[in-house]
Amino acid sequence: MKCEDFKLIMIxxxxxxxxxxxxxxxxxxxxxxxxxKEKFSALKATSNTLKKWEDVEPKVxxxxxxxxxxxxAGFIEKLRPVKILYGLGIACASLFIILSIANxxxxxxxxxxxxxMSLFKTSPKEQVSGKxxxxxxxxxxxxxxxxxxxxxxxxxRQQRVExxxxxxxxxxxxxxxxxxxxxxxSGVLQQVHYGAEQRLDRTDKALSSLIRYVxxxxxxxx
Amino acid sequence: xxxxxxxxxxxxxDVSAFNTLVWRWEKQIYNFILRYLGDFELAKDVMQRTFIRxxxxxxxxxxxxxxxxxxxxxxxNQCKDEFKKRKRRHVSISEVHRDENSCSKELISIIADPNDxxxxxxxxDSVTSVLKRALQCIPEEQRVVxxxxxxxGLKFIEIAEILKVPLNTIKSRMYYGLNSLxxxxxxxxxxxxxxxxxx
Numbered sequence: 001m002k003c004e005d006f007k008l009i010m011i012x013x014x015x016x017x018x019x020x021x022x023x024x025x026x027x028x029x030x031x032x033x034x035x036x037k038e039k040f041s042a043l044k045a046t047s048n049t050l051k052k053w054e055d056v057e058p059k060v061x062x063x064x065x066x067x068x069x070x071x072x073a074g075f076i077e078k079l080r081p082v083k084i085l086y087g088l089g090i091a092c093a094s095l096f097i098i099l100s101i102a103n104x105x106x107x108x109x110x111x112x113x114x115x116x117m118s119l120f121k122t123s124p125k126e127q128v129s130g131k132x133x134x135x136x137x138x139x140x141x142x143x144x145x146x147x148x149x150x151x152x153x154x155x156x157r158q159q160r161v162e163x164x165x166x167x168x169x170x171x172x173x174x175x176x177x178x179x180x181x182x183x184x185x186s187g188v189l190q191q192v193h194y195g196a197e198q199r200l201d202r203t204d205k206a207l208s209s210l211i212r213y214v215x216x217x218x219x220x221x222x
Numbered sequence: 223x224x225x226x227x228x229x230x231x232x233x234x235x236d237v238s239a240f241n242t243l244v245w246r247w248e249k250q251i252y253n254f255i256l257r258y259l260g261d262f263e264l265a266k267d268v269m270q271r272t273f274i275r276x277x278x279x280x281x282x283x284x285x286x287x288x289x290x291x292x293x294x295x296x297x298x299n300q301c302k303d304e305f306k307k308r309k310r311r312h313v314s315i316s317e318v319h320r321d322e323n324s325c326s327k328e329l330i331s332i333i334a335d336p337n338d339x340x341x342x343x344x345x346x347d348s349v350t351s352v353l354k355r356a357l358q359c360i361p362e363e364q365r366v367v368x369x370x371x372x373x374x375g376l377k378f379i380e381i382a383e384i385l386k387v388p389l390n391t392i393k394s395r396m397y398y399g400l401n402s403l404x405x406x407x408x409x410x411x412x413x414x415x416x417x418x419x420x421x
Binding site: 010045051055064 | 256377401
C-alpha cells in the first residue's frame with residue numbers, strides 16, 4: 001500500500017472507526033514511514049485543538065404550545081372533502097358556461113333571428129364552398145334588401161299604428177273638451193234667456209202701469 | 223424515553239413531547255449552527271427556525287429512528303439558506319465567510335480582539351475565538367464535516383447520509399479539512415502558549 005492509501009485509514013483511526021485489520025496495517029506503515037507519522041501526529045493534534053472549543057448553552061427558551069383551532073377552523077377541516085367536491089362543481093359549471101359562450105352563434109333565416117348555444121363547436125350543416133360566385137353575392141344582396149325592406153315596413157307600420165293611436169287620443173280629448181264647452185255655453189244661454197224673459201215681463205208690467213197712469217190722466221172727469 | 227417514543231407521543235397530539243425533544247437537542251443544534259455560521263445571535267435565530275421547521279414537518283418523517291440525522295439536515299439547510307440570504311444582501315459577515323487571503327491577514331492579533339467583548343476575558347474564550355475564526359477560513363464542505371464529527375460525534379456514515387455524499391468523500395473532506403485548519407493556525411502563528419495545546 002502507498003502512503004496515499006493511508007490517508008483515510010488515519011482518519012478512521014483518529015475517530016475510532018477503524019477495523020482491527022486496518023489498524024494493524026497503519027501501525028506497521030507508521031513504523032517505517034516518517035512522513036506519514038508526522039502527518040498522523042499533526043492530524044491528531046489538530047483534532048485535539050478543536051476539542052478546546054466547548055459547547056455553550058443556547059440561552060433560548062423555545063417552547064411549543066398547542067395550536068388552538070377555533071370552531072370554524074375545525075368545521076372547515078372536517079368539510080375538506082366537501083370543499084373539494086364544491087370546488088369541482090364550480091369548476092365544471094365555469095367550464096360549461098365558458099364553452100357555451102365560446103360556441104354561441106346568432107343567425108338569421110327566413111326573416112327570423114336565431115340564437116344557438118353549444119358546448120362544443122358544431123359543424124355547419126351546409127358547407128360553404130371555397131369560392132363565392134356572383135350569384136351568391138346577388139342572392140345575399142337580395143336577402144339583405146329583403147331584410148332591410150322588411151325591417152323598414154315593420155318600422156313604418158309601427159309608426160303608423162302609433163300615429164293613429166296618438167290622433168285617436170287627441171280626437172277624444174278635443175271632443176271631450178268640445179262637449180264640456182257646449183254644456184257651458186248652453187247653460188249660459190239658458191240663463192241669458194231666462195233673464196231676458198224676466199226683464200221683458202218687468203218691462204210689460206211697467207208699460208201697463210204707465211199706460212194705465214196715462215189713461216187716468218187723460219180722462220179729466222175722473 | 224427515546225426520541226421515537228417522544229415523536230409518537232407528539233404525533234398523537236402531545237406537544238410537550240416535542241418540547242422534550244427540543245430540550246434534548248437544542249444545545250447540540252445550537253452549537254452546530256454556531257460553529258457553522260460563527261455568530262451567536264444568528265445561531266439563535268437559525269436554531270429557532272430549525273425547530274419550527276421540524277415541528278411542522280415531523281409528521282412527514284417516515285423513519286423515526288433517523289430523527290437526529292433529519293434534524294441536522296434541517297439545521298444545515300437553514301444555515302445554507304441563511305448564508306445565501308446574507309450573500310444576496312451583500313452583507314459582510316466577517317464570521318460567516320472569509321477567503322484564504324483575508325484569513326491569512328488575521329494573524330494572531332485576533333486572539334485579543336477587543337470586538338469580541340468579554341468572551342476574550344479568559345484564555346479558553348480566546349481559543350474559542352481563534353477556532354471560530356479558523357473554521358470560517360476553511361472550505362464550507364470541509365467545515366461541516368469537521369463540525370459534525372469533532373463536536374457532535376456523528377459516525378462518518380451518518381454524515382454521509384446527511385450530506386448525501388459517498389462515505390470516502392466524507393473521510394477525504396475530514397482529512398483535508400484538518401490539514402487546512404492546521405495550516406491556517408500555523409499561518410496565524412498559533413502555538414502551544416496561545417492555545418494551551420500543541421498544534
